[in-house]
Amino acid sequence: MNLSSRHSLDNPVWAALATRHAHLGTGGLLARRYHPDIAPFAAVVSNTAAAWQELHGLMQRGEQVALLALDTMEPVEGLRAEQLGVIHQMAATGRAPDRVDDTEMVHLGHLDAPDMLELASMTKPGPFSTRTHETGHYIGYRERQQLIAMAGERMHIDGYVEISAVCVHNAHRGRGLAGRLVNVLRGDIERRGDTPFLHVFSDNRAAIGLYERLGFELRQVFRLVRIKRVD
Structure with a gap:
């Protein structure tokens, strides 16, 4: 086919x-x-x-x-x-929240790449390499200059943008950082006229539960x- x-x-x-x-x-x-x-x-x-x-x-x-x-x-x-x-592919349904607390959020770029790679290597959200940050817009949170959470855009398709590399340092979990980052990215993607989607391992029940609470639904299984x- x-x-x-x-x-x-x-x-x-x-x-x-x-x-x-x-x-x-x-x-x-x-x-x-x-x-x-x-x-x-x-x-x-x-x-x-x-x-x-x-x-x-x-x-x-x-x-x-x-x-x-x-x-x-x-x-x-x-x-x-x-x-x-x-792999479960999940797509957003409805719209992102009108307001998300992003007061301490930072935009990540080329100069942040070593810290992004270090956080991804520690938390293992999926494949992340030296130039992965070039795939789209990445955001995160820092405390005492340390990058403690991040998420960004990976695959860009006409009409759709993938949210990826959602990860939080082990010492800072339970604070809602991942959900806030996903909602900020989702709002940005939707304002550009695209639909957010993401991929997650089928046995990662914690992540799937979070994405379901944020308004993502299973679309395809790979x-x-x-x-x-x-x-």
């Missing part, structure tokens, strides 16, 4: 790299991937030998990428697939698949 004929959110990595994030990746008509220092994600436009061959050509020997798959992956010789888990070039 041609994956591009589905809803764009059913192949979000492809939809982002084929449109608003084309400058952050590489690839052709059948396969695309983010630059490795941006994100580990890749996508094929169809589950065909030609598409897998094109992805193979975008990878170095021994390199790995991650795909969000609805169907069973059948890569060609030279590529090995391994399922890592199940397999998270690691593809490794083994030839």
Whole structure:
């Protein structure tokens, strides 16, 4: 099946790299991937030998990428697939709150990248690398100059923007920081005319519960698949 004929959110990595994030990746008509220092994600436009061959050509020997798959992956010789888990895609319903307490929130950019990478490495909200902050707008909270919480925008698709890297330092959990950051980003995205969405592991019940309370609902279920070039 041609994956591009589905809803764009059913192949979000492809939809982002084929449109608003084309400058952050590489690839052709059948396969695309983010630059490795941006994100580990890749996508094929169809589950065909030609598409897998094109992805193979975008990878170095021994390199790995991650795909969000609805169907069973059948890569060609030279590529090995391994399922890592199940991902829930959740989309916002309704509108963000009219007012959110953002008095101490800070905007994060290039100079904050080392602190962002350190917090992500500690809390493990998902893949985060040296240039991930270039995917969109990132915000956070600092105390005594230490970055203690952050969230930002990752995949940008026509009509949709993904909220990602939602994380809080272990010593500062339980203060509602994650919810405030998500609501601020959600409001910004909606004012631009886009719909917020996000991805979360299916067994992360705490995060799923938070997102449900914030007004996100399950939209799609993916397999998270690691593809490794083994030839």
